[in-house]
Every structure is written in C-alpha cells, then in structure tokens.
Amino acid sequence: MSKIRVYDLAKELNVSSKDLVKKLNDLDIPAKNHMSALTEQEVRYFKSHQNNVNTVKDQKANESKANENVKKDPHNNNKTTVGANHKKHQNTATKSSQNNTHNDSTKNNNNSQNNTHNNSAKNNNNNKGFSNQNKNTKNHEGKGASPSKTHNTNKKKDINKPKVTPVKIDNSKRVKKTKTDYKKRKTEETKVEETILLPSQITVGDLASKINISVTEIITHLIKLGIMASINQEIDFDTAEVIASELDIKVELENVEEEVHSILEEYEDEDDEKDLMKRPPVITVMGHVDHGKTSLLDAIRHTSVTSREAGGITQHIGAYTVQINNESITFIDTPGHEAFTAMRLRGAQITDIAILVVAADDGVMPQTVEAINHAKAAKVPIIVAINKIDKESANPDRVLQELTEHGLIAEAWGGDTICVPVSAHTGEGIDTLLEMILLSAEMLELKANPKRLAKGSVVEAQLDKGRGAVATLLINTGTLRIGDIVVSGTTYGKVRAMVNDKGKRLKSAGPSAPVEIIGLSEVPEAGDEFYVVKDDKTARQVSEMRKHYLKDQQVKKSAPLSLDDLYNQIQEGAVKDINIVIKADGQGSVEALKQSLFKLTNDEVRVNVIHDGVGAISESDVLLASASNGIIIGFNVRPGANVSKIAEKEAVDIRLYRVIYDAIEDVEAAMKGMLDPEFKEVVVGTAEVRETFKVPNIGIIAGIYITDGKIARNNDVRVIRDGIVVQEGSISSLKRFKDDAKEVVQGYECGLGIEKFNDLKEGDIIEAFTMEEIPR
Numbered sequence: 114m115s116k117i118r119v120y121d122l123a124k125e126l127n128v129s130s131k132d133l134v135k136k137l138n139d140l141d142i143p144a145k146n147h148m149s150a151l152t153e154q155e156v157r158y159f160k161s162h163q164n165n166v167n168t169v170k171d172q173k174a175n176e177s178k179a180n181e182n183v184k185k186d187p188h189n190n191n192k193t194t195v196g197a198n199h200k201k202h203q204n205t206a207t208k209s210s211q212n213n214t215h216n217d218s219t220k221n222n223n224n225s226q227n228n229t230h231n232n233s234a235k236n237n238n239n240n241k242g243f244s245n246q247n248k249n250t251k252n253h254e255g256k257g258a259s260p261s262k263t264h265n266t267n268k269k270k271d272i273n274k275p276k277v278t279p280v281k282i283d284n285s286k287r288v289k290k291t292k293t294d295y296k297k298r299k300t301e302e303t304k305v306e307e308t309i310l311l312p313s314q315i316t317v318g319d320l321a322s323k324i325n326i327s328v329t330e331i332i333t334h335l336i337k338l339g340i341m342a343s344i345n346q347e348i349d350f351d352t353a354e355v356i357a358s359e360l361d362i363k364v365e366l367e368n369v370e371e372e373v374h375s376i377l378e379e380y381e382d383e384d385d386e387k388d389l390m391k392r393p394p395v396i397t398v399m400g401h402v403d404h405g406k407t408s409l410l411d412a413i414r415h416t417s418v419t420s421r422e423a424g425g426i427t428q429h430i431g432a433y434t435v436q437i438n439n440e441s442i443t444f445i446d447t448p449g450h451e452a453f454t455a456m457r458l459r460g461a462q463i464t465d466i467a468i469l470v471v472a473a474d475d476g477v478m479p480q481t482v483e484a485i486n487h488a489k490a491a492k493v494p495i496i497v498a499i500n501k502i503d504k505e506s507a508n509p510d511r512v513l514q515e516l517t518e519h520g521l522i523a524e525a526w527g528g529d530t531i532c533v534p535v536s537a538h539t540g541e542g543i544d545t546l547l548e549m550i551l552l553s554a555e556m557l558e559l560k561a562n563p564k565r566l567a568k569g570s571v572v573e574a575q576l577d578k579g580r581g582a583v584a585t586l587l588i589n590t591g592t593l594r595i596g597d598i599v600v601s602g603t604t605y606g607k608v609r610a611m612v613n614d615k616g617k618r619l620k621s622a623g624p625s626a627p628v629e630i631i632g633l634s635e636v637p638e639a640g641d642e643f644y645v646v647k648d649d650k651t652a653r654q655v656s657e658m659r660k661h662y663l664k665d666q667q668v669k670k671s672a673p674l675s676l677d678d679l680y681n682q683i684q685e686g687a688v689k690d691i692n693i694v695i696k697a698d699g700q701g702s703v704e705a706l707k708q709s710l711f712k713l714t715n716d717e718v719r720v721n722v723i724h725d726g727v728g729a730i731s732e733s734d735v736l737l738a739s740a741s742n743g744i745i746i747g748f749n750v751r752p753g754a755n756v757s758k759i760a761e762k763e764a765v766d767i768r769l770y771r772v773i774y775d776a777i778e779d780v781e782a783a784m785k786g787m788l789d790p791e792f793k794e795v796v797v798g799t800a801e802v803r804e805t806f807k808v809p810n811i812g813i814i815a816g817i818y819i820t821d822g823k824i825a826r827n828n829d830v831r832v833i834r835d836g837i838v839v840q841e842g843s844i845s846s847l848k849r850f851k852d853d854a855k856e857v858v859q860g861y862e863c864g865l866g867i868e869k870f871n872d873l874k875e876g877d878i879i880e881a882f883t884m885e886e887i888p889r
C-alpha cells in the first residue's frame with residue numbers, strides 16, 4: 114500500500130504541515146511530523162472530514178441568518194426555518210458526507226442527528242480536531258458551553274451548526290463507539306475500511322473492546338485456533354490479527370517505540386544533583402591509515418599493565434580502562450572514525466574526547482581530515498597525538514602547520530587544541546597524553562549517578578560457542594550488577610557473569626566502565642542502547658514488542674534530508690542547517706564549490722560543509738552524511754563500489770554534477786522550494802575496459818566486459834578512472850565481434866567507441882546511463 118507523507122498532503126491541501134499534523138492527531142491519526150507517512154485510508158478519512166468541515170464553514174456563513182429565523186420562529190424545525198440559502202448549503206453538506214462518510218440519512222432533517230448517526234466517534238473527533246469550529250460556535254452562542262451540552266440543552270442552537278454537533282459525546286467510550294458504528298457500517302454496501310492499531314501484546318478483553326466483538330466470540334475463535342485463553346490473558350499481535358481477519362476487520366501493529374519509550378521512561382528520570390559523581394572520560398582514537406592508532410592503543414593499554422597487575426592478562430573486550438594519577442580513562446578499542454560514526458548512527462554518542470593520531474613523518478592526510486570532520490560533526494573535542502616522533506623524518510611542526518588549515522590550532526601556537534608529541538614505539542609522551550586527556554575531561558565535568566539502574570551502549574557483541582551471546586557494554590550511568598535484567602534492542606536477559614577488560618570477574622561496575630557480560634538471549638547490535646529494568650517481564654515485553662514490530666515492518670529512519678524536500682523541511686523549521694559533504698575531482702573544485710555554497714547561507718538556513726575531499730564518494734562519506742542528516746554533492750566523481758547501495762539504505766541523497774554552477778543552482782533552488790529535477794539519471798549498466806585497440810581513421814576502441822546491467826547503443830556513457838569521471842559522451846560504436854550490436858548484457862564482452870574520445874585506458878570503468886523524466 115502506498116504511503117503519503119504529511120508534507121505532501123499539506124502541500125496538496127495548501128496548509129502548513131504543522132497544522133496538518135495537529136489536525137491529524139485530533140482525528141486520532143498518528144502523525145509525528147511532516148515526514149510521517151499516512152496510509153491511503155487515513156488520507157481518505159481525513160479528507161472526508163475536511164470536506165465536512167469545509168461544508169460546515171459554508172454553512173456557518175449563513176448561521177446568523179438562520180439564527181435570526183430561528184429566533185423569529187423557535188418552534189419551527191430547521192427544514193422550514195432556515196432560509197433558502199441555508200437549505201442549499203445543507204444539501205451540499207449532505208451530499209458531501211454521503212460521498213465521504215456514507216451518510217444514509219438525507220431524509221433526516223436534523224443534521225446534527227444525521228451527523229452522529231453516520232460518522233460515529235470520528236465525527237466526535239471531528240469536533241475536537243477543528244476546534245475553531247467549536248470556538249466559533251461558542252462565540253456565537255456567547256458562552257462556553259460544550260458542544261454536546263449545547264445540543265442536549267438547547268435544541269434551537271443545533272440548527273445553527275448542522276454538521277458539527279455531536280450527540281452523547283463520551284470520550285472514554287470513543288473507541289468502542291467507533292467499533293459499534295464500524296460494525297453498523299460493515300452492513301452497508303459502501304463501507305469505509307478502517308484500520309485498528311493494536312499493540313504487540315493485548316489481553317483478550319482489550320482486544321474485544323478494541324475491535325468491538327464480544328469476549329465470548331473472541332474466545333470461541335481462539336479455541337478454533339487451539340488457544341485456550343481467558344479474558345485477562347494476553348495474546349500476541351499475530352494471533353489478534355488472525356482473529357480480526359476472520360471477522361473482516363483490518364488491524365495493524367502500532368509503532369512500538371513510543372510504547373517502549375513509555376515503558377523505559379521511568380529509567381530516564383533526572384538525577385538528583387547530589388547523586389552525581391565524576392565519571393571517567395570515554396576516548397576514541399582516530400586518524401589516517403598506518404599513522405599508528407592500533408600501536409598507540411596498545412602502548413596505552415600496556416601502560417596500564419603495571420607491576421600491580423602483573424600476570425593480569427589484558428583481555429580484548431572492545432574497550433579498556435587505564436589508571437593514571439588514580440583516575441581512570443576508558444578507551445574504545447576500535448580505532449577509526451567509521452566505527453565511531455557507525456555507532457553514532459545507531460544513536461550512541463559514547464565518546465567524550467577523540468584522539469586524533471597524526472604521524473609526524475607523514476602529516477595531515479585525507480583520513481586525518483575525515484576524522485577531524487567526523488569528530489566535529491559529533492561535537493566531540495579533539496586532542497591531537499603527533500605520533501612516531503622517534504622517527505628521524507618526524508616533523509611535528511609541519512603537522513601543527515597543516516592542522517591549522519583544518520581549524521585545529523595548537524595551544525603552543527595560540528590556539529586551543531591540545532597537541533602532544535608521542536611515540537607508540539618508545540612510549541615517549543604517552544603519560545603526557547593521558548594527563549592531557551584527564552585535563553580535558555576535567556573541563557567537560559563528566560558526571561553520572563552510580564546509584565541508579567545502569568544504562569549505556571553496546572560496544573561490541575558476538576556469539577560464543579560455549580557462552581552464548583557475549584556483549585561488551587559501556588555503562589553510561591548507573592551501576593550494573595550481576596543478576597540485573599538488561600534489555601537492548603530486541604534482546605534481553607539476566608547478567609549471569611561480568612568481567613572487566615583485565616579479565617577480572619566483577620560483581621558490579623559503575624559509570625564509564627566497559628564490561629563484558631554473558632546472559633543475553635541473543636547477540637545485541639553494537640551501538641544500541643541498553644537499559645537495566647526492574648524485572649524480567651518488562652525486559653521481555655520490550656523485546657517482544659520490538660521483535661513484533663521489526664517483523665511487521667521496516668524500521669523507519671529519522672527523516673532523511675534530500676534536496677527535493679529541503680524547502681518543506683526548512684518551512685517546518687526542521688532544517689536550520691544544511692549539512693553537506695563535498696567530494697570533487699580536485700582541490701580547486703572543492704574550494705570553488707565550498708565558497709559558493711557558503712554564500713547561500715541566509716537568515717533561515719546555514720549551509721555547513723561538514724566534510725570535503727578529493728576523490729570518489731566513500732562509505733565513510735555516506736555514514737557521515739547519514740549521521741549528520743546531510744547530503745552529498747559529488748563533482749566529477751562517482752560513488753565507489755557498493756557506496757550507492759549503502760546510500761540508498763541510509764537514505765542519503767547523493768547529487769552528482771559535472772558543472773559547479775549546476776550544483777550551486779540546485780541547492781539554491783532547493784532552499785527556495787523551486788527545485789525542478791525533471792530528469793533523473795538512471796545508470797543502466799557498468800563495464801570494465803579489458804583492452805584497447807587503435808583503429809585507423811576511427812580512433813581508440815575499447816574491449817569491454819559488462820559487469821552489471823547492460824549497455825545499449827543509444828545510452829550515454831561516462832568513463833571513470835580511479836573514481837573520477839574523465840569523460841562523458843555518446844557511444845560512437847558498439848560491436849559484438851564484427852557486428853553492430855543494439856545492446857550487450859552483463860557477462861558479455863564487446864567493443865566500444867566513445868565519440869570524440871581517444872583516451873580509453875585498460876582498467877577504466879564505463880558507466881552507461883539514460884535520463885528519465887521524473888514527476889515532481
């Protein structure tokens with residue numbers, strides 16, 4: 114079933130998304146924000162109410178007139194009392210509700226009854242939803258009587274609001290009333306299909322009242338399914354769905370995260386200031402490949418294995434702590450910013466400080482810059498470790514100089530970035546580095562409450578043949594104890610054993626401590642949060658709810674940003690910063706793009722280039738864009754292998770350009786809501802150049818092998834070399850052996866010539882594409 118976003122509907126109805134969300138919610142249609150998806154049914158339902166209300170608006174224009182007439186002849190009913198004008202509108206109203214809500218009582222002169230009869234509880238909501246109507250009515254009446262009261266106590270006034278006056282509003286029975294009418298409607302020819310949202314677990318009694326079927330009938334159906342359940346017994350959604358479908362009632366699983374949140378809310382209580390204690394900082398090490406991240410982590414870990422712990426084997430559990438000056442520091446053992454951002458993507462911002470390792474003999478390299486940008490995007494302070502200072506070729510000053518180009522100015526140079534020269538090999542500077550970490554942590558005033566139930570993140574987890582699910586948890590706050598019930602994602606269980614990074618068995622562990630636990634039912638996902646809950650039942654409930662929900666539908670990511678809906682998001686106030694990752698074929702283009710994009714910043718939105726670089730669009734770029742709700746602009750570059758798939762999965766908008774001006778124009782147009790991408794490029798096939806031949810009078814022809822899709826003679830093609838687009842153009846010839854070919858498919862070889870291009874080289878990638886028109 115196709116879904117419609119709130120903002121699309123808002124656009125269609127010419128109202129703001131915000132107002133629409135409110136109106137939807139008033140009608141009990143779940144919508145959180147402008148990105149929420151609505152089913153066709155919900156939209157239909159909403160529109161039918163909208164029509165009713167609009168009709169009512171028309172009628173209200175005649176209210177005073179009608180009222181006058183009523184005053185003149187209070188005994189008359191509205192059929193004869195209201196003027197011709199009103200009558201006309203009344204007919205329209207009836208028509209409209211017939212169309213939309215299957216009003217079958219046009220004969221009924223009393224429109225208020227009419228309304229109640231046909232529209233059940235939802236009309237009741239209608240009044241709630243369009244409170245302005247009520248307000249107006251109230252004003253008109255000159256007192257604050259509730260609509261229902263008005264109806265019951267003063268019939269005269271009903272005449273004046275033919276479509277909005279409900280009878281016997283009883284909110285507590287709203288659901289029941291809906292279902293009663295639902296049943297009634299079921300007998301009608303033209304019934305409105307209604308979906309009832311059910312939780313993952315529901316008692317037989319609750320199900321009965323939700324779908325308005327007697328408990329006995331449900332129990333009978335359950336028995337038929339071989340389930341003996343009493344009124345207070347819980348059944349799962351699947352069972353409820355089977356019963357509902359037998360009764361021809363549509364049910365859907367409601368979004369569990371809100372339900373889960375309400376269950377876990379009690380574990381989110383604010384801490385009392387007096388319970389807050391200092392906690393150790395949590396550190397992640399990042400940097401360019403081979404600059405010594407692993408060596409540095411090893412060297413630091415080695416520092417902690419003092420004589421006191423002699424014999425104590427440092428266990429690899431994904432994170433470890435070191436002691437310095439009687440204080441602890443926790444290190445996440447997975448170096449690299451990809452891991453860091455991948456965790457952030459799952460909602461875990463566990464790092465307090467990032468250590469940026471830069472080799473003194475190599476200086477700032479592309480991944481150093483990536484790491485800086487990833488840390489900046491996460492607003493995590495950076496300490497620079499200038500590594501390999503033992504090397505003769507080491508030039509720490511050059512590193513400091515290069516860092517300034519990326520906004521990191523060393524303290525020694527008047528800035529505020531702590532830079533420590535170290536050698537992971539000799540151990541020189543490591544102590545200073547640790548002291549500097551403590552100093553920075555001091556400034557961050559990191560605190561947590563050890564008195565509460567533990568909460569934190571999963572650092573890593575795996576299945577161990579003998580021990581089952583083994584998870585490294587990093588406690589964010591609270592104290593984790595043996596016997597505690599932990600729930601994380603869809604997995605839960607009792608902490609059966611707990612060890613620290615030194616392999617020591619623990620009974621309890623406090624804030625910032627990394628521990629390895631066993632006892633979970635399944636392997637949790639790294640980056641997921643974990644909660645200790647008060648009992649097994651709660652944990653099981655949360656786990657089951659999530660499992661059901663996951664099974665039922667794909668978890669939707671938070672509203673991704675795309676240029677297409679940028680304008681709407683700006684209007685909603687959902688976007689104040691446009692985060693952009695720029696990748697281009699040369700530093701010059703990067704700078705040009707950056708400068709021009711910066712200039713687009715206006716009062717409403719700021720354009721942030723969170724990362725830029727030369728070369729193909731990488732997985733890391735996509736992760737960063739995804740975690741920062743940003744978009745990627747590629748100029749003369751392409752996404753690397755697999756990257757497009759990840760971008761699709763992460764719903765990251767990658768825009769590729771060959772002309773800088775086009776990129777700027779698109780972003781600008783998107784900001785103004787005037788983006789008009791009428792054509793979209795569709796890649797139909799890719800091939801690899803295996804050999805090249807020089808053909809006299811024609812030029813260079815490539816022997817290519819189609820690796821994916823197909824290449825047709827009328828496609829356009831581009832030549833990609835090391836992730837960079839070197840040429841784009843038309844095919845001049847496509848041949849299988851000596852014959853011209855219309856198209857060649859995956860797994861076949863062929864000869865390819867490109868118009869006015871004679872620089873094809875072995876190893877080049879050929880991408881064939883067409884331009885397809887896409888409707889806005």
Ligand SMILES: Nc1nc2c(ncn2[C@@H]2O[C@H](COP(=O)(O)OP(=O)(O)OP(=O)(O)O)[C@@H](O)[C@H]2O)c(=O)[nH]1
Nearest residue numbers: 401402403404405406407408500501504536537538
């Ligand atoms: N001379 C010297 N060599 C070092 C130092 N630190 C690391 N190396 C060497 O640099 C190379 C790379 O070190 P790693 O620790 O593997 O670097 P890394 O950043 O973790 O590398 P990746 O995990 O591949 O990203 C290894 O050969 C190390 O022995 C140092 O302080 N001095």
